[in-house]
Amino acid sequence: MTELDHRVQGVDHTAFPTFDPAGTVRFYRDVLGFPVVHSICAAGWGPEDHPDFIHFFFDIGNDDRIAFFYYFGLEPVHRHERGDAYAGFGPDVPEFFVRSRHLAIHVGDEDDLLEYRRRLDASSWPVEMQIKHETIESIYTHDPNGYMVEFTRAMRPVTPQEDLDANLTIDALLDVVGEGDPTFGKLLARKAELIVERAAEWELSRAGEPGR
Template structure:
């Protein structure tokens, strides 16, 4: 059996980083640069017992590429936050593995066959696939490169819907409020998100009726 030696990857799916200040991150990428929030994942009880709850959120940076961030509830800042770049230039001994791996590059492939081809290539190398996971809208395989950086290959399981874009917007607005207050937690975020749904429902209903009226007139 022969294997296609050509590239099957389709560029960057997303580059991911941790954030200690999600509200400022949203102000910078969404409000200042106008990169829309396109997806978010709220994860409770994920991973090993000592893994904190977190939110993973994504900004559209054009050409189907995204930049993503992890916010870990209860994780304290690393390094000197007053020195630009210093917080990410070095990580103290004992930094949790999940925090190190949150900084990774995700490379896009189009199909399951392409994903499995890259798994085959990795498994026959010195850097075998360490994990294959389906989570929400994507399936991914992971390994670490020779420098210790986590590399992800990912394919879409289905398109992201407009409803999910709206859900991401609500999640991020709730996160910005909760993260700026005392003792932020995923439970507080979800509670505030539910309140925002109730607060904004009348506006959505009005917009829906106006849209329906335009279509039928």
Template sequence: MNTNAMPIPVEVPTLQLHGVHHTARPTWKLAETVHFYRDLLGLPLVHAISAKGWGPDDHADFLHFFFDSGSHSTIAFFYYLGTERPQWLEPREHYQQRATHTAWRVRDEQELLQWRRRVEAVGIPLRYQIRHEVIESIYFNDPNGYPIEITWQLRPFDPRDGTDAQRTLEAAIALEAAQNEGTRLASIEQVWRAKAEALGDPGASKRRASIYVLDVPEFSALVEAARGKSGYAVSQAHDGYVRIDGDPGISFQRKELGFKPAVWYGALTGGLLGRIERFDMDALVVAAEERA
């Protein structure tokens, strides 16, 4: 556990949120934004605020308007009258900027494909369709350059997911704290190693490569492939992981497993004991590494 976490006072009550009411962003394309969300996507315009600027002295008069995005949620925009978009808010084609996005949920794959057909039919350029670990999504941009995602969840999260998430973030936080002043955690391999070591698995050999695979459907092909490989051993570890041992190393081909890239590159999320010699779009090779 992370011993540096700030303690929570015992008198603080346990509370629960009940979903997202709205997300909000500025727009400098009023007509285009209304047309895109109301007319092209078909989201009802349900509320608008028109107000004098208040608060800071330089606050412009503004419109604040909301579109219904389902399940009591809305997506909202601010239109600041008489202003121009500052350069530092111009959209850029960079993965760090695209990390801020809106993702809407649909019920199943059929609905996702129906939305894809609608997006393409009304002339919105589709960027791509991707299956991640537990979701599959389509992506496109709105007139402001903001990324939009529509997704369906392939399976519900279960306690194994929560436990693994806790282990991942605790390992990353501890590694960040241990870095020298002015440096940052730069390799996910460090996190995978820390997670495996924290498991304290007595069955792991110091002379063989081992990977820990979360025992969930999206990674099952990896486990089944290991069962059929000579020199590999598969065993159930604790906390919802399967351990794969290679004698001495481990090697898999992505296409043989049928993994999409988003699943493939997260396949070692359970943990790693060994040294990664190759991990690219085609192959994963983990060599044994003598450990203390």
């Protein structure tokens, strides 16, 4: 496999529509303390009947940003009770799927995690879950638009062997998906083969690196 150099520098911004700009500003700026760092006031243009809109940005740390679009005169695009401002889901869609998409914001330590917990718990959007997954600890809530937001801290650094393991998992996954009719059992069997083929050599190559 060709090694491609890795030149990107994180998230510039991720963008979501909102029908509740007042709630959105209260949540991100006034409750969480995320500065407003940019906004665009745009008159609608183009071949579509595009509404006038405001595109506004909050700093989420590290100069990364979360942004919203507010479209003047646009009514909510769906009537489902489950989901968020962007997409709604009927009763046929399982809850785990509805809850799968989220934004996780990194914090440095437990103090910072608990500080955001305090800010949220004092607001109209209290923390819904706080979970220690052993290697990470996270709090979760939904913003005024229904988007799930997580704050997470690492409880220990990621080890180099976890990067190896992740790569073996993905290679095994591509193999079993490529074969058709993928199952978890097939993945674990293929991954066992990749461990036998590659894990010992990986450790030897690391031992040979300078400074180790």
